[in-house]
Amino acid sequence: MPARTEWSISAPRTLEIEEPVSTLNVRLVGGTVNVVGTSDGSTPRLEISEIQGPPLTVEYLDGTLSLAYQDLPWKGLLAFRERKRWHRSAVVSVTVPATTRVEVGVVGAHAVISGISGRTDLRGVSGDSTLVGLTGEVRADTVSGxxxxxxxxxxxxxxxxxxxxxxxxxxxxxxxxxxxxxxxxxxxxxxxxxxxxxxxxxxxxxxxxxxxxxxxxxxxxxxxxxxxxxxxxxxxxxxxxxxxxxxxxxxxxxxxxxxxxxxxxxxxxxxxxxxxxxxxxxxxxxxxxxxxxxxxxxxxxxxxxx
Structure with missing residues (x-):
């Protein structure tokens, strides 16, 4: 896999990431994101089982795996206001090494993060989040979630x-x-x-x-x-x-x-x-x-x- 690879996902799909992943960044509007950390040396895996609305962009660059809507920025996410005319949602599951640094931003989506020993940053405008068995530093900022x-x-x-x-x-x-x-x-x-x-x-x-x-x-x-x-x-x-x-x-x-x-x-x-x-x-x-x-x-x- 080259240093930079990009996919546009508009239908259910599973991706095996053959290169090492040290940072994960997810930004989602609607639906569910489930991040699981593993220590068994298995290949990082991304599964999008449901998707509605505009496509999601998946990018791998120098150890960073990103899954996001292009119009949903990480900086300023907490000031973001969900627009009702945006009919979009996705159900996403990601498996990464436990030591991965994880950044998850959600608007109206449910987030579950488990088994991570690296730093975890969670930003949410709305939607509930569950953190299980995290051993690294955790920072969670929400508006109403x-x-x-x-x-x-x-x-x-x-x-x-x-x-x-x-x-x-x-x-x-x-x-x-x-x-x-x-x-x-x-x-x-x-x-x-x-x-x-x-x-x-x-x-x-x-x-x-x-x-x-x-x-x-x-x-x-x-x-x-x-x-x-x-x-x-x-x-x-x-x-x-x-x-x-x-x-x-x-x-x-x-x-x-x-x-x-x-x-x-x-x-x-x-x-x-x-x-x-x-x-x-x-x-x-x-x-x-x-x-x-x-x-x-x-x-x-x-x-x-x-």
Missing amino acids: RVEAQAVTGDLRFHSVSGDLTVIDGAGGAVHADSVSGDMVLDLDHTARGADVRLTTVSGEVAIRLPDPADARVDANTTSGAVANAFDDLRVSGQWGAKRITGALGAGTGTLKVTTVSGGLTLLRRPAFEDARAAAAGGGARPDSGPRGAAPTDSPAEKKVL
């Missing part, structure tokens, strides 16, 4: 206007997130003790479930939202209006800092038996957290509401 991260061990940075963030079996990496109105739900497992978690939102609800025993210095506050705290070692100050949860859990080596203006704030305790069960199984166990986006729950006796 929801992001669910499961068993992500790399540092996660999230920025959104109204999109929700759900972290399941958070495992050790830093989590820095900010939004205007999006809700944030974090369930951190035993490997996240000592992690750096910093969350900021204006009107979104924040619910965090910490491992037991936990290891973090806590400073969480809300200006007008309700507060629920399941830890006796933490102090809740303020009875009317602004409320603050402060104190140290365990050795206090980690950081948990939360700021919300009008959203509620909930700190829950993850039962020790869940972590023991996960360790026995050799991996993270997803807790029964109820409907998607809902906060994990403890027994009423373990939760203090102020």
Whole structure:
């Protein structure tokens, strides 16, 4: 294959990329993109199983594989507005080496990225995204799309206007997130003790479930939202209006800092038996957290509401 190869895809097609791939760039309007990282040395593979509307351009150049609509730029994608007269969608699956740097931009499309150890950048105007088993650094920026991260061990940075963030079996990496109105739900497992978690939102609800025993210095506050705290070692100050949860859990080596203006704030305790069960199984166990986006729950006796 020459250094540069380009295809115009207007019908379902499968491509085997014989040259090494170090960077993947996908920009899609409508449909689904599924990116899977592999470590078995298999050939990178691109499958477009459905496509409607204008053709997609696939390009390979010096280790970078790109799949995109030519009129959808990577820079400025978050300012992009989907035009209803654009009737287009595609269902795309891409298999690349786990070490690949991945850039995915979607407008009204669902994105699933799994098994990547390289850096992952996700940009979404709308449409939900799922991140599974990523061990490299992750940056997710959305306008209104929801992001669910499961068993992500790399540092996660999230920025959104109204999109929700759900972290399941958070495992050790830093989590820095900010939004205007999006809700944030974090369930951190035993490997996240000592992690750096910093969350900021204006009107979104924040619910965090910490491992037991936990290891973090806590400073969480809300200006007008309700507060629920399941830890006796933490102090809740303020009875009317602004409320603050402060104190140290365990050795206090980690950081948990939360700021919300009008959203509620909930700190829950993850039962020790869940972590023991996960360790026995050799991996993270997803807790029964109820409907998607809902906060994990403890027994009423373990939760203090102020």
